[in-house]
Amino acid sequence: MASWGREIYQPAFTQQLGLLALPESQFPDVLQHLSHLPKRYARLYIQLNDQTPLLPPLSFTSQTRITYHLPLHPEYATLRAGYAADYRRRLRQNNELPAPLTVSQSSSVEEMLALFKQYSGKAAGLKSRHYQQLQALYTVLQQHNQALPLEVRAFETGELLAAALFVRFRTRLVYLFAVASPAGKKAAAPLLLLDSVIQRHAGTDLVLDFEGGMIESIARFFANFGATPVPYAALSFTQRPWYLQWIR
Structure with a gap:
């Protein structure tokens, strides 16, 4: 019973x-x-x-x-050629700016979590305990050298536009958590984050697991990097x- x-x-x-x-x-x-x-x-x-x-x-x-996978064993030029044409254009446009946005490694996830609470937390239904769990998970991942937190900031103000936490485990690079402000989305900061992590790990035996794909708009975003659906x-x-x- x-x-x-x-x-x-x-x-x-x-x-x-x-x-x-x-x-x-x-x-x-x-x-x-x-x-x-x-x-x-x-x-x-x-x-x-x-x-x-x-x-x-x-x-x-x-x-x-459904999730989406992108094998990273080809060289970066080959992977980038698999992006949607609009993504390649937006990357070129950013590089042509007098002060292009750049991706850097974060020192913590606290500001990332605060940004998520501000713009996405209510819709996602996350409670205080969930943020505490993610903070604790990040601490353990750091100890095992498996955490890769990345961010994009506005050049003049230093405002956080977008951030993401990637996890390296065995042959997977997992896109675990991400957030972008309205200004970050307008500036294509999420695109820059993913392009940066792909460029950093191109030519390796890793597979980028986007950890998502059940929402049509998100699935399309992932597919535009050349990723394919995996059930x-x-x-x-x-x-x-x-x-x-x-x-x-």
């Missing part, structure tokens, strides 16, 4: 995760592990990673979600208490 009220849900700032088990787990594979979860939990929602192709047990609902599964179930299971 399931323990009513116990739930499994996707942690914040993890687009893809999967199942975690101890080495001594009694379940030898993911599918068998999944089949036992409805006995222990009332609800579940998890997003598996794109390396876990499977057909879930019948008690689960499966949804296909992964989201699994869920909701159990009724035994005293409601007779209802159809």
Whole structure:
């Protein structure tokens, strides 16, 4: 019998995760592990990673979600040639300015988070605890040399126009978190951030995972860098208490 009220849900700032088990787990594979979860939990929602192709047990609902990947092994000139023509034009226009906007590495994520709270936090539904979690995550990533926070500032005022946190892990470069002010969007600062990280890592064995693509406008933004859609599964179930299971 399931323990009513116990739930499994996707942690914040993890687009893809999967199942975690101890080495001594009694379940030898993911599918068998999944089949036992409805006995222990009332609800579940998890997003598996794109390396876990499977057909879930019948008690689960499966949804296909999309992220975008861009392999970075070609040289930068080749990668840039794959951008949409408008993106290449806007990059040229920025370079032709008397004081072009530039991308630099951030010393912290505090100002990035403050900018997100100001312009996007309410719509995203993030609470104070979520910002604390991201700050704690950034601290750990820094300790392991896996964090790459980048920013674009206005030349004259130093105003933060856009910022992003990338995470390097094994063969992935993950576009984990990003924000831009209205002025930053107008100046194409998000485009500059992504172009910079692509240029920095061109010719490596990394794959840039944009961690998104379910919203049409965002998917189009990623695709315009030459990235291609990659599917992964989201699994869920909701159990009724035994005293409601007779209802159809």
